[in-house]
């Protein structure tokens with residue numbers, strides 16, 4: 001029997017703008033994300049441009065990827081950019097000690113990353129090395145990338161085949177400095193972030209948005225140390241004139257770090273536990289935002305969730321250091337829940353990056369060496385939700401819904417842009433269908449069209465041979481209060497409105 005829900009949406013009450021950068025991505029030198037995922041090399045039989053896999057680019061272009069973070073993660077703090085420029089045959093190798101202890105030949109470096117961003121139409125988010133690098137090394141990388149005219153790094157860039165500077169809007173000052181980024185104490189890192197920021201120059205009209213490496217989960221003390229290091233209420237100096245944002249990381253780990261559970265072999269308890277953990281992102285963002293409001297009431301400093309997503313045990317038989325996992329309908333629901341929360345917090349949360357785009361953790365795409373490409377269930381949520389990018393969030397209240405052990409089983413959000421609206425709604429109940437009334441207030445709806453993502457079971461996933469989870473049209477019925485849709489169990493839906 002179907003449960004019922006009512007979702008009240010105030011279409012004429014504008015909230016914050018949902019930055020398109022909340023739909024950002026992350027690509028690390030980890031497992032098969034770069035090598036075999038994005039990059040196959042120029043000699044590969046798989047169609048490529050400069051070694052970059054063209055089917056991957058084409059699939060991702062449909063998502064309107066706003067930005068791409070690179071080269072890590074933990075890898076960023078052992079990456080030396082000079083090893084990754086110049087003729088490939090001359091580039092020195094290194095050992096990727098964090099991820100599988102494999103040799104990294106540096107064939108995918110700065111020029112390849114910038115070419116990838118150009119192909120994707122994505123803004124580069126470069127993460128610099130604080131843990132094992134130097135201020136000079138990072139400062140010169142910025143010069144190499146963004147300076148015009150003539151200078152030592154500009155001459156080097158030109159010698160490597162690129163005359164014009166690139167635009168790099170986003171810059172990370174290390175990663176997880178409390179852990180793989182150097183096991184630093186919060187105050188010590190806060191001072192380093194100030195120091196590094198000083199030498200991350202704006203060359204010409206390239207304005208860097210500097211992002212300090214932040215906390216994991218609810219480590220508010222870390223965020224507070226960073227805020228204390230830059231704020232001086234009443235002193236006349238803006239809190240964001242040193243670095244402009246602070247990051248946080250939050251992973252949906254349903255089990256323990258030792259036993260995270262399978263991506264596809266799970267029971268109902270595991271299912272609920274996962275979605276409960278995913279819903280925890282609301283608590284995390286609320287807590288960090290509230291703390292930031294105390295130190296930065298004018299919201300000058302951005303909050304950047306530059307790693308999020310599900311983290312399961314690796315697929316059986318794969319390298320444990322490669323973090324290769326399947327992606328099921330349950331993962332799609334985790335993504336839908338996160339986006340609803342992001343939209344509600346768009347006044348402080350300015351960017352988010354799912355970990356990671358191809359072949360690692362909660363990926364959009366899975367590839368194989370024979371040229372196979374799979375769009376995961378999570379991919380479809382990004383595609384169905386892309387109309388929220390740069391739209392204005394509107395208040396969305398789930399005023400009636402089924403609960404499971406006090407857990408809310410309906411998640412929803414909505415936005416408006418250019419005379420159109422987009423509503424996202426998930427039925428998290430794994431068993432019962434849901435009759436949802438969208439109680440639309442404040443604007444007349446002239447047309448409505450629905451799309452649905454679901455599957456026979458939450459464990460369903462896609463393979464090269466079978467797209468078991470893909471969007472289909474959803475019937476939308478008129479209703480005295482607005483619109484009505486019926487959602488199957490464990491489903492995600494969008495309703496587009498012409499206002």
Ligand code: AHR
Nearest residue numbers: 072073074075175176355
């Ligand atoms: O995304 C995988 C890893 O998770 C990143 O390298 C690190 O920042 C985090 O711990």
